[in-house]
Amino acid sequence: MSVYFPLTDMAPTKKISGDVGDVEGISLGGYTALVAEDEPDLLLIVADMLERLGMQVIQARNGNEALSKQDEFDGVIDLLLTDVVMPELDGARMAEMFCALRPSCGVIFMSGYPGGASQVNASLPEGARLIAKPLEYEALAKIIYQTLSGHDGVDDGGAVNAPHWQSFQHKTKAG
Numbered sequence: 001m002s003v004y005f006p007l008t009d010m011a012p013t014k015k016i017s018g019d020v021g022d023v024e025g026i027s028l029g030g031y032t033a034l035v036a037e038d039e040p041d042l043l044l045i046v047a048d049m050l051e052r053l054g055m056q057v058i059q060a061r062n063g064n065e066a067l068s069k070q071d072e073f074d075g076v077i078d079l080l081l082t083d084v085v086m087p088e089l090d091g092a093r094m095a096e097m098f099c100a101l102r103p104s105c106g107v108i109f110m111s112g113y114p115g116g117a118s119q120v121n122a123s124l125p126e127g128a129r130l131i132a133k134p135l136e137y138e139a140l141a142k143i144i145y146q147t148l149s150g151h152d153g154v155d156d157g158g159a160v161n162a163p164h165w166q167s168f169q170h171k172t173k174a175g
Helices: 040-052 063-072 091-101 116-120 137-149 169-174
Strands: 015-019 022-029 032-036 056-060 079-083 106-111 129-132
Touching: 015 137, 022 137, 032 040, 032 063, 032 091, 040 056, 040 137, 056 063, 063 079, 063 091, 079 091, 079 137, 091 106, 106 137, 129 137
Parallel strands: 032 056, 032 079, 079 106, 106 129
Antiparallel strands: 015 022
């Protein structure tokens, strides 16, 4: 059996480089993230952190705006980074709807509550990735790198050790 691949002179449009051992060396060029955060100052800080990693960032102030912005965006969104608790539409419900539209997107939840989603009665999917606020650049860079590169788990840095979230599509087919 032979397999043929087309030749191209084009460079890859997305590139992950570096490793979690050297956070300053991590680069996520060509990747796009949608950040949903209702706290305006934190939204700007997180967007700045992601841009520092080389990512294109789409900013949304709540879940409804996030869904609207993803609908307006023609390209691929590689990562959804969302607060768990937001007005109008919470992060868990918004992520469920988002992943129905973009099932290949990685998802990371953020929470400022010490107990995470359990403290606010949010029902995150089993295996969800969750990072605690206030966010630290190093922890955020690690969990994003590992989410996009497909590595399971996060080594320290303030993030919950959890595998990549499985899409809600699995849940809706059964129920």
